[in-house]
Amino acid sequence: MTPAPRTVAVIGGGIAGLTAAYDLAAAGCEVTVLETSDRVGGKLRQAEVGGIAVDVGAESILARRAEGLDLVRDIGLIDAIEHPSTASASIWTRDALRPMPPTVMGVPADLQALLASGIVTEAPESAPAAVPDEDVSVASFVEQRLGREVVDRLIEPLLGGVYAGHSDRLSLRATAPQVLALGGDLVSGAARSLAERAQAQQSSQPSPVFFAPTGGVGTLPDAIVAAGDFAVRTSTTVRGLDRLPAHEPGSPRWRLTIGPTTAIEHLEVDAVVVATPAPAAARLLSDVAPRAAFALAAVEYASVALVTFCLGGEFRTTGSGFLAPPVDGTVIKGASFSSSKWQWSRDAASDRAIVRTSIGRAGETLLLQNDDENLVRLALADLTAAVGQAGPVIDAHVHRWGGGLPQYEVGHLDVVDEIDADIASVEGLEVCGAAYRGVGIPAVIGTARVAAARLLGRETLGS
Structure with a gap:
């Protein structure tokens, strides 16, 4: 059996990379997370709208899959979670919100x-x-x-x-x-x-479908970093990944080339977890796992924009939000009444309302070419048409997720099986993230925990 690695580099500081780093560090590995952007968290992110910190990425975590709750419990946040006050959603179609x-x-x-x-x-x-x-x-x-x-x-x-x-x-x-x-x-x-x-x-205690940490899902990445014993380097680009030649037992197996071209740095480690989106993973794996890289390069992504409003006045609506069928030709594809759903958001908003609207599906590039001002105007027009009254607008924020969501087209799981087989043939290498077996937070966490378990030579972690 291959011994567990002593040093591990995790490429990518989203929820997958942070989870893998947490598990590996908890098992005694010396772990470094390398993140290209200036912050960790990936699609879990917050911004200030009307002076209130709100989620501008994922807003809730599915509770019916255990991985999310298990991680929250592991990092000590299980007593600081909330469930939505309401889960009744509507469909906005035929000029009405319909339950x-x-x-x-x-x-x-x-x-x-x-x-x-x-x-x-x-x-x-x-x-x-x-x-x-x-x-x-x-x-x-x-x-x-x-x-x-x-x-x-x-x-x-x-x-x-x-x-x-x-x-x-x-x-x-x-x-x-x-x-x-x-x-x-x-x-x-x-x-x-x-x-x-x-x-x-x-026959048992009713189980809510969703949950979130108090303060929002965007607080979760920093909580993982605070609870874990691993290093994080942001604003750090990994430019290359190479296997080292045959080595003595206990010597590193991998060399990462990192940093700007004017100040290249090398990091040598026993094992690597690639926790980036598929395009970046394909580039990094092109030499060391070419079949996996080829498959990953073919995974398409959709871009979306989230327009979040802080509204004054009385926001007259019920339920958690609505979805809009694209056949109706609306700009927004749905809205989430955040301050109606979450107690922490309601407390922060006070006499205001926080409403999130989402725009964009795969292939809808023309719509997303509108500037922020136009996206706000278009989203507000749809929101007003749906709920009857939405305003006055105290503040609005546009967050664009370019290439944010992988598209699982027909045959996707066969492609993932091919990727897994190629990665499994390379000692000390694992991949995880949203490109593989689910885009929801629990599913992504699951891929990370499996990746860490494989590196550690364990069938399951915590057993």
Whole structure:
């Protein structure tokens, strides 16, 4: 068995890189995190809007996957988390905010309840069909069984909110395994799934779907750094990654070339974790894991913008927010009523309201070419049309995530298997992050903990 590494470089200081660093340091490794930007956290970030620190990246963490809660517990924050005050979302379509009927990832469990909601004009007909052996797009799977209107007005806005992608291209197995698990009869499967969930909650303590640390998800990266025993170097670009020649036992296996071209520096370590987005990972791995690099280079990314408002006056609305089907031609794809959802946000806002609106899906480059002023104007117009009154605007902030979300197209998990196989053949090398097996925070944390466990020669950490 290969001994656990003594020194490890983690390339990338997002939630994946920080988690891997935390676990490796906790096991006794000397770890250095190398981050190109001037801050850690990746897509977990905060900015000030109206004098209030708000999340301008991820806003919540899925509680039904254990990885997020486990990490929060490990770093000592489990007693400082909140659950949303409300989780009732709407669909803004046909000129009204319409309550979301019971669904599993957009698949309706009750066709009459869906019709009554006004989201669709006619109750779709359920047409059960065998589940294909091969991966298919989410849209083709659902459309065959429930028709296009369900895809356009339920599936598409939900997937657009999570992946900023299009259901006609997104992989069923990678992005909507909950839908695949319903089987060929989607409506019956959704009804059964919701009934089982309700029964489970009756026999135990009700479990909220989401949570966040008090103060926001953007506080989590600094909390991991504070709790961990590892070094962090920001504003540090890794320019090259090379395997060292055959070496004596205990000598480093890897050399990293870092820093500006005018002041190149080398760092030698036993092991490396590449926790960057796919394009950067492909460049770094081109010589040491070429098959993985080739696969990573083909992963496409979507750019999005988040427009956050601090509003005065009375914000007359209920629920946690809404999603907007792209078929309706709106600019925003959804809104989150942050100060209605989170007690910490409500306390900070006082008599104001914090509302986040999101813009952008894969391929929508023209829309995002608008300057910040225009994006604010366009987002406010949609928000006002949806809720009836949104103002006065005390402050607004635009945060752009260029190439922010990887697109899991049909066959994505096969591509990831190829990447994993190539990486596994290279001693002392691991990868993790959002490009692989889920873009949600718990899924990303999961890839990091698996990467660290492999380097340490453990099947699971903490066992």
